[in-house]
Amino acid sequence: MIEFFQKLRKTRLVGYSLFVTIVYAIVILTLLYTHFPINDKIDLAKVVIHWVLLSASSYMIISVLAFNKYINSILLPVFFILSAFGSYFSYQFDMIFNEALLESVFETNIHESLDLVSFELIVYLLVIISLSIWLVRIRFSNSSSGLNFGYFFLLLSSFFIFNSVNAKRNNTLFQKVPFSYYHAYQNLLENEEELSVVRKDISQGAVSNSDSLIVIIVIGEAQRSDHVGANGYYRNTMPLVEKRGSIFFPNIYSEWTHTNKSLPLILTRADSTDYSISYKEKSFISIFDNCGFSTSWLGNQIPGSTYKPFIEENKYIYINRPELSVYSNTKKLDTDLLPIIEKRIEGLSSKKLIVVHQIGSHWWYNSHYPDTLSFYKPTLVGKNFTDKYIKEYINSYDNTIRYTDIFVDNIISKIQNKNSVLIYLSDHGESMGENGKWLHANEVDEERNPACFVWLSDEYKSQFPEKFEKLKVNRLKRFRTDFLFHSALDVSDISSEYLVEKLSLFW
Ligand SMILES: [Zn+2]
Secondary structure, eight states, X not given: OHHHHHHHHHSOHHHHHHHHHHHHHHHTGGGGGTTSOOOSXXXXXHHHHHHHHHHHHHHHHHHHHHTSHHHXXXXXXXXXXXXXXXXXXXXXXXXXXXXXXXXXXXXXXXXXXXXXXXXXXXXXXXXXXXXXXXXXXXXXXXXXXXXXXXXXXXXHHHHHHHHHHHHHTTTTTTTSTTTHHHHHHHHHHHHHHHHHSOOBOOOXXXXXXXXXXXXXXXXXXXXXXXXXXXXXXXXOSOHHHHHTTOEEOOOEEOSOSSHHHHHHHHHSSOBTTBTTHHHHBOOHHHHHHHTTOEEEEEESSOOOTTTHHHHTTSSEEEESOTTSOTTOSSOOOGGXXXXXXXXXXXXXXXXXXXXXXXXTTOSSGGGGSOGGGOOSSSOOOSOOOSGGGHHHHHHHHHHHHHHHHHHHHHHHHHHTTSSEEEEEEESOOOEESGGGOEEXXXXXXXXXXXXXXXXXXXXXXXXXXXXXHHHHHHTTSOEETTHHHHHHHHHXXXXXXXXXXXXXXXX
């Protein structure tokens, strides 16, 4: 052992950098994987490969710091401490360091931050600080710290691994410590840039003809139309909202298959012929706002930069647990939003628009419904995308739909005796292994047919019987998701020069 450390003192820079990377990988990066469900050898292999790739990518930072012993002595401990913070919170709360968290760090006062500091964290940080000081001392006593071919070769390889893995796998390494800090900062700048764009206000001249109305728009996540019982699926996945007399629309077409592209099209006047409108104009939310509706956005997803400007149009905004990624292994339930939704419904204003943005059927499915409500079993244990577990995959997925059914039914129970409307539209569908595709953002047909339904209260139906009739007549018609902008205005009896009646479900 002593011999090893004496050797280490004499090694070239490449040996030292490699050694620091290995220590860093073991004591810091390992903590990032504690929440990953491991069912079989393939799951374990995936975690180990990811850990190795992340460690290899971290080498580029560590070797650059090691280049100069003075720089190394200041920045290596800083690098270790910052990384340790990130990995500890990931281990403790399954948190990822993202732009939403970064924003709240800026906004949070010191007292709130201190609440997160535990005895365990202090001990861990002390160990990390001591380790980094020890590593700095080794670098100082390094007698032959010359550069060689190996140093540059590994540096370039590290850079290459980092870039190619991120390009292939949706920035998977960028979202982990140590790179997540930079990634979060980059996203925050992107958000601010998006928000600084001046959008055309299209609310001028719009008139609301009703005095009292509650409009709730539920934007679902990755819920396929053909997994809904009312649309012919063999399982009755949405019995509660069906019992409420909701009208289901099985033939909705979504141009886009991922949230960031799909939401701007749903919320604005943009359509398949002109997507650019979503970059230039405000959404229907400002029209409601201008017509005297109190507007709220209650989200269970971290706002993406493409639709954050529309969230900002709301008078009231609530984002549930922004520290948890949509892919989180920790439970993140839509029902967390219910108390807030109830408060907004009970608010003083007589006219209300409440947009609810669900986590819905987003992967990892098991995190988005309580274990006690596993209607379909067996469910997924690991995170393998293979036909071998297709039954479990579909069971877990269908359980998320059952939970959405419970969630929406709960919302309806709070507005059923009022003049009210609820429109549910998922942002896109989901692949279930068809043609080897899984999840979404694959631009395939399975992901282009999102679930959609509308519920109207008895009071609303008696006030607008013709809209209810039209809804039933239009039920099997094919609509694109751009119907939402026009339907939201139409159902709320708002007249605007931007309302295209033939695109409304109620016309
Ligand atoms: Zn989505």
